[in-house]
Amino acid sequence: GAVVSQHPSRVICKSGTSVKIECRSLDFQATTMFWYRQFPKKSLMLMATSNEGSKATYEQGVEKDKFLINHASLTLSTLTVTSAHPEDSSFYICSAGNRRDSYSPLHFGNGTRLTVT
Amino acid sequence: GQQLNQSPQSMFIQEGEDVSMNCTSSSIFNTWLWYKQDPGEGPVLLIALYKAGELTSNGRLTAQFGITRKDSFLNISASIPSDVGIYFCAGQLSNAGKSTFGDGTTLTVKP
Numbered sequence: 286g287a288v289v290s291q292h293p294s295r296v297i298c299k300s301g302t303s304v305k306i307e308c309r310s311l312d313f314q315a316t317t318m319f320w321y322r323q324f325p326k327k328s329l330m331l332m333a334t335s336n337e338g339s340k341a342t343y344e345q346g347v348e349k350d351k352f353l354i355n356h357a358s359l360t361l362s363t364l365t366v367t368s369a370h371p372e373d374s375s376f377y378i379c380s381a382g383n384r385r386d387s388y389s390p391l392h393f394g395n396g397t398r399l400t401v402t
Numbered sequence: 403g404q405q406l407n408q409s410p411q412s413m414f415i416q417e418g419e420d421v422s423m424n425c426t427s428s429s430i431f432n433t434w435l436w437y438k439q440d441p442g443e444g445p446v447l448l449i450a451l452y453k454a455g456e457l458t459s460n461g462r463l464t465a466q467f468g469i470t471r472k473d474s475f476l477n478i479s480a481s482i483p484s485d486v487g488i489y490f491c492a493g494q495l496s497n498a499g500k501s502t503f504g505d506g507t508t509l510t511v512k513p
Contacts (some may be wrong), residue, residue, distance in 0.1 A: 291444070317499055328490065328505045329445070334498075378444050382499040389452075390435050391492075391499055393444035 291394025
């Protein structure tokens with residue numbers, strides 16, 4: 286149980302285009318999901334908290350117009366990197382916790398490797 | 403914000419040796435979590451700790467929630483090559499799931 290699926294696993298896009306990444310909780314309801322960014326050999330940096338049915342909460346320094354988050358259902362959150370630039374290239378990971386377990390522990394998707402050319 | 407100090411940053415050990423890593427914080431957490439991440443994949447949960455002083459095992463892995471609630475350690479006994487990876491600790495304060503992560507310990511196991 287507690288499986289989180291993330292898609293796509295890899296994406297290459299041209300500078301200026303937008304990319305959408307999906308995060309799904311497969312066997313539980315997740316009213317809250319989290320989006321992270323990870324640079325090579327670095328820790329996970331929390332970007333935002335995705336809240337079902339309401340606006341996402343962004344961490345300091347993260348541009349909300351750049352990284353659009355939509356959490357329209359109890360099992361799906363999407364992160365859209367708008368007008369991507371090479372510096373947006375990174376590994377993006379989502380996580381979710383089961384509401385019934387008070388959101389602990391968190392389970393992670395397998396990540397999305399974004400390369401912007 | 404809260405910060406976790408995870409050490410050591412990296413370890414190079416021989417197969418069969420035991421491993422110990424730890425995380426400390428200047429403030430308390432209510433939950434400590436340990437994850438392992440393989441290259442190009444998301445972190446996988448190893449052990450979750452919910453009570454101060456709790457000692458929990460998962461196969462060759464043992465983790466403890468420090469009594470002060472400001473630290474936790476993870477031990478791996480009799481290491482094997484597939485233990486290679488990056489190990490992260492994470493602390494949670496509230497029950498909303500938001501976690502603070504350590505910087506990771508990179509483990510290399512030589513056969």
